[in-house]
Amino acid sequence: MTLRTARLVLRDMGEDDLPALRTILTDPVAMTAYEGPFAESECRAWLERNLQRYAEDGFGLWAVELADAPGEMIGQCGITRQRIDDDEVLEVGYLFRPAHWQRGYATEAAAASRDWTFRALDAPAVWAKVRDTNIASMNVAIRLGMTVRRRFVTRYRGVDMPHLGFAVDR
Numbered sequence: 001m002t003l004r005t006a007r008l009v010l011r012d013m014g015e016d017d018l019p020a021l022r023t024i025l026t027d028p029v030a031m032t033a034y035e036g037p038f039a040e041s042e043c044r045a046w047l048e049r050n051l052q053r054y055a056e057d058g059f060g061l062w063a064v065e066l067a068d069a070p071g072e073m074i075g076q077c078g079i080t081r082q083r084i085d086d087d088e089v090l091e092v093g094y095l096f097r098p099a100h101w102q103r104g105y106a107t108e109a110a111a112a113s114r115d116w117t118f119r120a121l122d123a124p125a126v127w128a129k130v131r132d133t134n135i136a137s138m139n140v141a142i143r144l145g146m147t148v149r150r151r152f153v154t155r156y157r158g159v160d161m162p163h164l165g166f167a168v169d170r
């Protein structure tokens, strides 16, 4: 799977992307909303989970590269199946290296992922699960045309995390 935008390329990750993925997932700033950097085993599990998603669903989180500087993964963005309370939803996720924040890349990648979901999966809505402390992520969701539909608590890495469920309809 490859998606192109004006400035970005979104493509499937592979085993070779583990070092680049590790750079993102062990960054204490980028991982604030995930309760801190991942250990090596968590980085590997994250990659394996994504490869499994590609195989089972045909989509997942994709590697994001700059179109004019290919070869370096600057972030990840894509679509995953998620649960919110008792409902299964399609969620757009985005996680970028801090050096590439504040340039509109996350919104550009997430908008392409949202549009792909409506087009390819005929989905009625795309969601974003956002921790209630993650203002930058909320702003991406709002720029995607999303509004808050739900409030819920997710237990992750031993912590109860209040979340907002943002969504945009097709």
Ligand SMILES: CC(C)(COP(=O)(O)OP(=O)(O)OC[C@H]1O[C@@H](n2cnc3c(N)ncnc32)[C@H](O)[C@@H]1OP(=O)(O)O)[C@@H](O)C(=O)NCCC(=O)NCCS
Pocket (backbone or CB within 6 Å): 029, 030, 031, 033, 094, 095, 096, 097, 100, 101, 102, 103, 104, 105, 106, 107, 108, 129, 130, 131, 134, 136, 137, 139, 140
């Ligand atoms: C969430 C995250 C991707 C948001 O990054 P971001 O840089 O704020 O978002 P974008 O890439 O869309 O950039 C938008 C910002 O760039 C600015 N910008 C600068 N140049 C721009 C350009 N050419 N085009 C568009 N926006 C531009 C915008 O004004 C905006 O700034 P603002 O939010 O202060 O108004 C980032 O904070 C991150 O990776 N966090 C860690 C992972 C995470 O928490 N993910 C979400 C889990 S729910």
